[in-house]
Structure formats: C-alpha cells, structure tokens
Amino acid sequence: MLHKINTKETINLNSETHYAIHTSVDIKQYPQVHDFYEFTLMAEGSLKYILNGKTYNLKEGDIVFVRPGDIHSKIAIGPVKHINLAFPQTTLDAMFDFLYSPKIKDDFLSQDFVPVFTLNHNEKIQLESRLMKFAYFPISDKQRIKTYLRAQLLQLFSRYLIPISTQSDQIFTSELVIPSWLENSLIEMRDTENYCQGLDWIVENTGKTKEHICRSFKKYLKKTPTEVINFMRLNYAANLLIHTDIEIIEIVFNTGFQSLSYFYSLFKKEFGVTPKKYRETSFYN
Numbered sequence: 425m426l427h428k429i430n431t432k433e434t435i436n437l438n439s440e441t442h443y444a445i446h447t448s449v450d451i452k453q454y455p456q457v458h459d460f461y462e463f464t465l466m467a468e469g470s471l472k473y474i475l476n477g478k479t480y481n482l483k484e485g486d487i488v489f490v491r492p493g494d495i496h497s498k499i500a501i502g503p504v505k506h507i508n509l510a511f512p513q514t515t516l517d518a519m520f521d522f523l524y525s526p527k528i529k530d531d532f533l534s535q536d537f538v539p540v541f542t543l544n545h546n547e548k549i550q551l552e553s554r555l556m557k558f559a560y561f562p563i564s565d566k567q568r569i570k571t572y573l574r575a576q577l578l579q580l581f582s583r584y585l586i587p588i589s590t591q592s593d594q595i596f597t598s599e600l601v602i603p604s605w606l607e608n609s610l611i612e613m614r615d616t617e618n619y620c621q622g623l624d625w626i627v628e629n630t631g632k633t634k635e636h637i638c639r640s641f642k643k644y645l646k647k648t649p650t651e652v653i654n655f656m657r658l659n660y661a662a663n664l665l666i667h668t669d670i671e672i673i674e675i676v677f678n679t680g681f682q683s684l685s686y687f688y689s690l691f692k693k694e695f696g697v698t699p700k701k702y703r704e705t706s707f708y709n
Contacts, residue, residue: 426495429458431512438566441573442510443558449504454497462490462510463580467552469504473497473540480540482506485548488540489585491533507555511573519577524586532586541584542608551580584611602644605630610652619656620680623649657681658694665703672699 435442449471464473464487471482474497475490481501482488490496492513520529543551554576561569602610609626613619618629626637626649641649657679664675673684681687691699 427453427456429456431458431460434458435460435510435512436566437512437514439569439573440511440515441558441569442508443555444508445505445556445559446508447503447505449498449500451497451499455495456497457493457495458490458510459492460510460512461492461516462508464488464490465507465509465548465551465555467505467507467548470501471504471506472499472501474499475540482540485543485545486540487543487551487580487584507552509555509558509573509576511577515574515577519574519581523578523582528586541611542604544608544612583614603640605632606640606644613653613656616660619653620660620678622653622680653680654690655694658691661687661691661699662695662702665699666706672703675699 431437445467455474464482466482466484466486468484470484473480473482473488475488476494476496480486480488520532524532557572558569561572609630612629613626618625623634623637626632627634630637632640637649641647641652645652661675661679664670664678665672670678676684676687679687688698691702695702697705
C-alpha cells in the first residue's frame with residue numbers, strides 16, 4: 425500500500441521544516457510519496473533505499489534527495505541512524521527565485537539526475553553537527569529555525585546539487601550511470617586547490633591508475649581529465665581577471681598552469697580574446 429503524506433500534516437509552515445533523527449525504520453510506513461522535498465543523511469550504519477524503482481545501498485556519509493512525487497522505501501540493514509530534513513515547495517521556490525535564474529531552476533527540477541551523493545568523512549561530521557543543532561532551537565522560535573534551515577539548504581544545494589545538475593557546458597552530463605568514485609571526485613574537484621593539482625590529485629584522491637581514470641573520463645564524460653581540469657582552471661582564471669587586480673603571470677601559476685604561452689593559447693580558444701583584453705573589456709569593470 426502506497427502511503428501518501430502531505431505538507432500540512434508534516435511540516436510547520438511557520439518554521440518551514442520537519443526535522444527528525446531515526447534509529448530504526450518502520451517498514452509499515454513504506455512505500456511512501458509526499459508533496460514536499462526531503463534530504464536524508466546516513467549518520468551510521470547502512471540502509472537499502474528504493475527510489476522510483478531503483479535500489480541504492482546507502483552507507484555512512486551518503487545523502488539522498490527526494491522530490492515531490494518520488495516513490496521511496498527504506499529497509500534497514502542492521503543498526504542504523506539517519507537524519508531527515510524536510511521542507512515545502514515554497515521554500516525551494518523562494519531560494520531559487522532569490523539565488524538562481526529561472527532557467528537553472530527549470531533545468532534542475534526537470535532533469536533526471538542521480539539524487540544520491542556521498543560526503544567524505546569530514547564533510548559528513550560537519551553536516552551531521554549542523555543538522556543536530558535543529559534539536560537545540562526553542563520550538564517556539566519559528567523564525568530562527570526557518571533562517572537556519574535556509575542556511576543549511578543553501579550549502580547543500582550550492583555545493584552538491586546545483587553544480588552537478590546545471591553545468592552550462594554540460595561537462596558532467598552523461599547518458600551512462602557515472603561510477604560513484606568519479607562522481608565524488610567531480611564534486612570535490614570544485615575546490616580550487618584540488619583541480620589546480622591536476623590529474624595527480626585525482627589519482628591520489630581515488631586510488632585509481634592514470635590509465636583507468638583517463639578511460640573513465642572518456643567513457644562517461646566524453647572528455648579527457650585534462651580537458652575537464654583545464655575548463656575549471658580557465659574559469660577560475662577568468663574570475664580572477666574580473667574580480668581582482670592580481671597580475672596575469674601570477675594568475676597563471678595560481679590556477680595550476682606551468683606555461684604562460686599554453687595558458688594564453690587555451691584562454692583565447694575558450695573566451696575568444698587574450699587574458700589582458702578580457703580584463704579590459706569585462707562588463708564587471
């Protein structure tokens with residue numbers, strides 16, 4: 425029997441959230457579907473999560489994002505602890521309307537992206553700690569809870585969901601199911617210090633050989649690791665040119681390039697002008 429849960433029965437609209445820590449799974453409540461959004465963080469143990477007919481074996485550090493209409497079930501595999509954070513459609517709309525363009529919102533809500541991602545150990549500990557703070561707010565302080573909720577959602581969406589699902593050049597788009605090690609590397613590669621280290625960082629981060637990494641990038645992304653890394657470096661360089669007065673030669677080495685001429689060649693190919701011209705004609709100036 426499919427259990428249908430609605431916003432009015434679950435979420436206090438004054439605080440815009442429903443927060444719960446679960447140490448067991450009541451299988452009688454599943455499968456279920458609801459008209460609100462929900463994040464589930466695996467804090468301890470493992471869980472079999474069936475989402476729209478596909479099974480995910482969740483482990484510590486995994487997060488699953490459920491959208492309105494997603495049919496899902498949970499089956500505990502031994503002792504388990506997971507944290508749920510639910511919020512209404514109106515909260516998501518307000519966040520997108522304030523922070524993103526209508527196109528990003530439409531793309532994000534319409535595409536069939538993989539709704540499960542994995543945090544590294546430190547990220548998991550930090551997020552769990554932030555979520556646990558919901559339990560310490562006075563229940564009557566609805567505005568404070570709502571403000572804190574939106575702060576946490578901003579971090580979750582901007583760091584994990586939006587960058588993957590709305591890359592303008594579709595560099596992370598693939599018709600195949602990307603292996604978790606590659607997907608996690610792409611998430612962590614958004615940190616400047618990681619992608620500036622280049623392929624060596626991917627090798628060290630994944631434990632995979634360079635040959636295996638190169639084959640996987642070509643298979644799933646239709647690009648080489650160098651193409652992906654250079655795309656990230658060039659966009660970082662463009663932002664430095666626009667928003668800082670750092671000398672171009674310093675920007676070159678700050679973004680991980682070892683050759684000035686190679687940087688100039690790639691930059692002009694990507695943006696159509698030299699770095700100097702790009703800085704001079706930027707509409708931000």
